[in-house]
Every structure is written in C-alpha cells, then in structure tokens.
Amino acid sequence: PTISSGSTTADSTPVIAGTSEVGASIVVTVNGKSYSTSATDGSWSVTVPSEDALPIGNHAVSVTATDAAGNTSAIGVQTLTHVNDAPVNTVPGAKTIVEDVQTAIAGLSVADADTATDLTVTLSVSSGVLTVNTGVTSGLAGSEVANNGSATVTLTGTATQINTTLANATGLQYTGNSNFNGSDTLTIVTNDGANSDSDTVSITVSAANDA
Numbered sequence: 001p002t003i004s005s006g007s008t009t010a011d012s013t014p015v016i017a018g019t020s021e022v023g024a025s026i027v028v029t030v031n032g033k034s035y036s037t038s039a040t041d042g043s044w045s046v047t048v049p050s051e052d053a054l055p056i057g058n059h060a061v062s063v064t065a066t067d068a069a070g071n072t073s074a075i076g077v078q079t080l081t082h083v084n085d086a087p088v089n090t091v092p093g094a095k096t097i098v099e100d101v102q103t104a105i106a107g108l109s110v111a112d113a114d115t116a117t118d119l120t121v122t123l124s125v126s127s128g129v130l131t132v133n134t135g136v137t138s139g140l141a142g143s144e145v146a147n148n149g150s151a152t153v154t155l156t157g158t159a160t161q162i163n164t165t166l167a168n169a170t171g172l173q174y175t176g177n178s179n180f181n182g183s184d185t186l187t188i189v190t191n192d193g194a195n196s197d198s199d200t201v202s203i204t205v206s207a208a209n210d211a
Contacts, residue, residue, distance in 0.1 A: 002018045002020070002075065003061065003063060003075065003078060004018045005045075007078070007079065007080060008080070008083050009054075009080065009081070009082055010082070010083055010084075011113075011114070012048075012053040012054050012082060012114050013049065013050055013052075013053050013054070014047070014048055014054070014080070015045050015046070015047050016045065016046050016047075016048070016061060016080070017045035017046075018043070018044060018045075018063060019042055019043050019044070020039040020043075020044060020063075020065040021039065021042070021065065021067050022039060022040070022042045023038065023039065023067070023068055024038065024044075024066060024068075025038055025065070025066045026038060026044045026063060026065055027063070027064045028061065029060075029062045029064075030052070030054075030080070031054075031059050032060075033052055035048070055082065056082050056083070056084045056194075057081070058079050058082075059079070059080045059081070060078075061077065061079070061080045062074065062075065062076070063075050084115075084192070084194045084195055085112060085195070086195035086197055087110055087111065087112040087115070087159075087190040087192050087196065087197045088110070088111045088190075088197055089108070089109070089190055089198075090107070090110070090111070091107065091108055091188060091200070091201050092105070092106065092107025092108065092201060093107075093201075094201065094203070095174075095186075095201060095202070095203045095204070096204045096206060097174060097204070097205050098205070099176060099179065099205055099206060099207055100175070100176065100178065100179065100208060101175070101208075102131070102173050102174070102175040103173060103175070104169060104170055104171070104172065104173050104174075105172045105174050105186060106167075106171075106172075108172065108188060109162075109167070110162055110166075110188075110190045112192050117158070118158060119156075119157070119158070119190055119191065119192055120190070120193075121154070121156075121189070121190045122152065122153070122154050122187075122188070122189045123153045123154075123172070123186065123187070123188055124151060124187045125151055125174065125185065125186050125187075126151065126184055126185065127176055127177050127180050127184040127205070128174055128175055128176040128177055128180065128184055128203075128205075129150055129151055129175050129177075130148075130149075130151070130153045130172060131148060131153075132145045132148050132153055132155065132165060132171065133165060133168055133170045133171050133173075134165075136164055136168045136171060137164075138160075138164050139161055139162075139168065140155055140156075140161050140164075144156050144157045144161070174186065174203065176205040180205055181208070182204075182205060183202070183203070183204055183205075184203040184204075184205060185201070186200065186203055187200050188200075188201075
C-alpha cells in the first residue's frame with residue numbers, strides 16, 4: 001500500500017488516504033490506534049475520529065494491506081505532522097463616530113480552526129478608550145477582560161465566548177478622548193499561544209458643536 005495524502009495537516013481529525021490492490025483490507029495505525037477500511041477500487045481512506053483528535057506535533061502512521069488470498073504487505077512508519085493553524089480575525093469596514101459619544105463597534109470576530117482552548121485578543125486604540133460588556137450571557141466575565149475602559153483591553157477566552165461578547169449590541173464600545181476629533185485606529189491582535197493575526201479598523205471621529 002501507499003499513502004497519497006500529505007505529510008502535514010492543519011486538521012486535528014485528518015483524512016489519511018492512499019492506494020493498494022483492489023479489494024484489499026486496509027488497517028491504518030496512528031499513534032498505536034488502528035482504523036480499518038478497504039480498497040474497493042484500489043484507493044482507500046480513513047478519517048481520524050474526534051475522540052482521537054491529534055494534538056499539535058508529529059504522529060506515527062503505518063498501513064497494512066491484506067489481499068483476498070491472505071497475503072499481507074505493509075509500509076514503514078511515516079510521520080504526519082499536525083501544524084498549528086493561525087487564528088483569523090474578521091473586521092468591519094471603516095467607522096465614523098461623533099466626538100465624545102460612546103459608540104458600539106460591531107463586526108469583529110475571531111476564529112481558530114484547531115484551537116478549542118483559550119485565545120488572547122488584544123484590542124487597542126490611540127486616541128480613546130474601549131469598553132467591553134462583561135454582562136453578556138455566555139460571553140466573557142469581568143475576570144476575563146483586562147484593563148477594561150482603557151486604550152488597550154485584553155480578552156481571554158474561547159472563540160465562542162469572545163465572539164458572543166463582540167456580537168452583542170454593546171459588546172465593544174469606543175469613546176474618543178475628551179474633545180478629540182480626527183483619525184484613530186482600532187487594532188485587534190489574536191494569539192493562540194503559538195501564532196497570531198493582526199488587523200485594523202479605521203475610525204474617524206467627527207467634530208461636534210460644543211457651543
């Protein structure tokens with residue numbers, strides 16, 4: 001038998017595929033756990049189940065094929081590397097905000113295909129403050145939001161928690177510094193402990209009539 005699928009994957013439950021003699025019974029062993037299939041048309045594949053999800057790193061893979069006559073052939077142990085996918089931010093277009101008015105910033109979200117544990121998201125501006133709503137159901141609690149109400153706020157939680165908070169109507173709000181008008185930039189940096197993604201949102205604070 002041969003393995004035709006790649007030697008690297010960003011999927012914790014990858015498909016391992018290859019070829020063999022038509023009709024052969026195939027046993028694929030990954031990290032000592034075996035999965036059976038057959039090469040009905042000369043090709044075969046198995047999917048690592050979620051209960052055996054592969055952590056980041058190298059994993060030993062071997063394949064044994066047995067034909068209809070009972071003859072067995074095998075390939076030597078090969079290495080499948082589960083690489084760490086970087087997180088991905090989604091950001092909205094440019095925002096226009098009125099001077100001295102607290103305004104919600106909608107349209108932010110984060111994702112990480114292979115991280116179910118906590119992410120760290122840093123939100124920052126240079127000419128205002130950011131306020132995160134810590135009362136959103138199933139969102140982030142106060143202990144998971146550092147420096148709330150400042151120019152740089154750090155969120156720590158799962159992507160689901162973070163996105164639940166950010167999707168709320170008052171999840172993230174921006175207020176320019178007193179009497180500030182002009183251009184500002186909201187920067188979002190998401191880190192999964194190994195990789196990060198950084199994006200920006202342009203903010204224009206329009207002048208208000210203070211008369």
